[in-house]
């Protein structure tokens with residue numbers, strides 16, 4: 001308890017910047033990959049130098065709260081949820097995306113209407129009126145496509161699971177708890193401060209039952225019991241969804 005006052009005053013999010021910028025070059029080098037994955041107890045070895053990358057990794061690689069399933073063309077017939085893990089979308093054919101920007105990229109690459117015939121120079125024998133009509137048709141088609149992309153961003157989004165609404169801090173001496181819809185984000189922010197202060201943070205340990213309970217729930221299914229019944233493993237293998245190719249913080 002003696003250290004509590006010290007810790008509390010040092011855990012304000014605003015200390016994040018100064019805490020790191022005040023470090024010497026050597027200390028900064030040591031600070032590289034300060035953040036270890038929340039699911040390292042289930043086998044994820046990823047570590048990160050920055051808080052943002054760390055949070056992003058956990059959200060996109062493990063929680064996957066939202067994902068986008070392409071309903072266009074032949075994609076509509078692909079990727080039914082696997083019967084063995086109905087809550088985890090599978091991606092045998094690349095029609096499920098963990099990021100909206102990747103989904104939009106896919107739409108543009110794979111499903112954009114072919115405007116080329118309309119935009120080709122019209123035969124000179126045709127009247128100027130005909131050329132103007134085809135040009136207008138191309139413009140209308142392009143505008144309709146842009147509108148459709150905007151609609152699909154919303155309608156193709158699926159929610160895989162809900163975030164926890166009650167969490168505790170995993171650090172043994174810390175009694176901090178987090179409630180409500182922001183519980184997950186608040187805890188991540190808080191735990192990051194412990195890590196910046198080089199305090200030992202053990203995820204998934206005896207002090208972290210709120211994480212284990214939530215992540216192993218049937219409708220969350222981020223982790224599952226290891227084959228021998230001891231410990232935990234990740235439920236979703238890497239590459240479950242069409243990917244986050246921007247994992248600079250990995251390994």
Ligand SMILES: [Zn+2]
Pocket residue numbers: 037038039040044045046057058061062
């Ligand atoms: Zn991880």
Ligand SMILES: [Zn+2]
Pocket residue numbers: 070071072075095106107110111
């Ligand atoms: Zn598609």
Ligand SMILES: [Zn+2]
Pocket residue numbers: 169170171174175176190191194
């Ligand atoms: Zn804490």
